[in-house]
Amino acid sequence: GAGVSQSPSNKVTEKGKDVELRCDPISGHTALYWYRQSLGQGLEFLIYFQGNSAPDKSGLPSDRFSAERTGGSVSTLTIQRTQQEDSAVYLCASSPRNNEQFFGPGTRLTVL
Amino acid sequence: QKEVEQDPGPLSVPEGAIVSLNCTYSNSAFQYFMWYRQYSRKGPELLMYTYSSGNKEDGRFTAQVDKSSKYISLFIRDSQPSDSATYLCGCAGGTSYGKLTFGQGTILTVHP
Numbered sequence: 547g548a549g550v551s552q553s554p555s556n557k558v559t560e561k562g563k564d565v566e567l568r569c570d571p572i573s574g575h576t577a578l579y580w581y582r583q584s585l586g587q588g589l590e591f592l593i594y595f596q597g598n599s600a601p602d603k604s605g606l607p608s609d610r611f612s613a614e615r616t617g618g619s620v621s622t623l624t625i626q627r628t629q630q631e632d633s634a635v636y637l638c639a640s641s642p643r644n645n646e647q648f649f650g651p652g653t654r655l656t657v658l
Numbered sequence: 659q660k661e662v663e664q665d666p667g668p669l670s671v672p673e674g675a676i677v678s679l680n681c682t683y684s685n686s687a688f689q690y691f692m693w694y695r696q697y698s699r700k701g702p703e704l705l706m707y708t709y710s711s712g713n714k715e716d717g718r719f720t721a722q723v724d725k726s727s728k729y730i731s732l733f734i735r736d737s738q739p740s741d742s743a744t745y746l747c748g749c750a751g752g753t754s755y756g757k758l759t760f761g762q763g764t765i766l767t768v769h770p
Contacts, residue, residue, distance in 0.1 A: 594756070
């Protein structure tokens with residue numbers, strides 16, 4: 547069956563611009579997670595959704611970062627006023643329960 | 659000190675060797691343990707998932723969890739060049755809603 551999909555696969559933007567990253571989880575998976583992977587920091591948790599609510603936003607690095615999930619399915623991660631330190635691979639994972647997580651291919655964000 | 663420690667390697671072995679990959683963790687609330695394989699510029703692929711202590715085997719892969727020593731291992735038998743990748747351990751549990759805390763990843767190269 548279809549896995550987790552993310553779009554775009556690559557995004558190059560200028561410092562100060564806003565970006566939106568999209569995640570389509572595996573159908574029927576109620577839990578959705580966003581992570582960020584960078585060379586210096588490894589793979590870090592950003593935010594968790596159960597259905598449309600986000601009970602854990604503790605990993606969002608600043609108020610420039612926000613995310614939403616609609617219809618218990620698609621999620622969008624928005625970064626406002628991007629900075630060079632936001633450059634990383636943004637990964638989405640979904641889970642049928644709060645344990646096994648299946649990752650998408652990621653969005654590689656480059657902020658110039 | 660990071661909650662999950664993993665030797666980044668790199669680790670280089672000949673084809674056919676048995677590979678041992680390890681992580682230690684400090685959070686005694688962790689109950690779920692996962693191993694992921696990540697090829698260059700791809701998303702992490704779930705290899706093994708274990709709950710609490712014990713062993714789990716799947717083909718050439720065996721995952722071990724020792725909660726008393728907070729030590730988790732992944733063994734790869736009869737390693738193949740196609741196993742060359744970065745291996746990530748991830749831990750979850752307690753009140754974390756299933757969010758994973760990852761080790762830094764170990765870079766493995768299996769040479770023919």
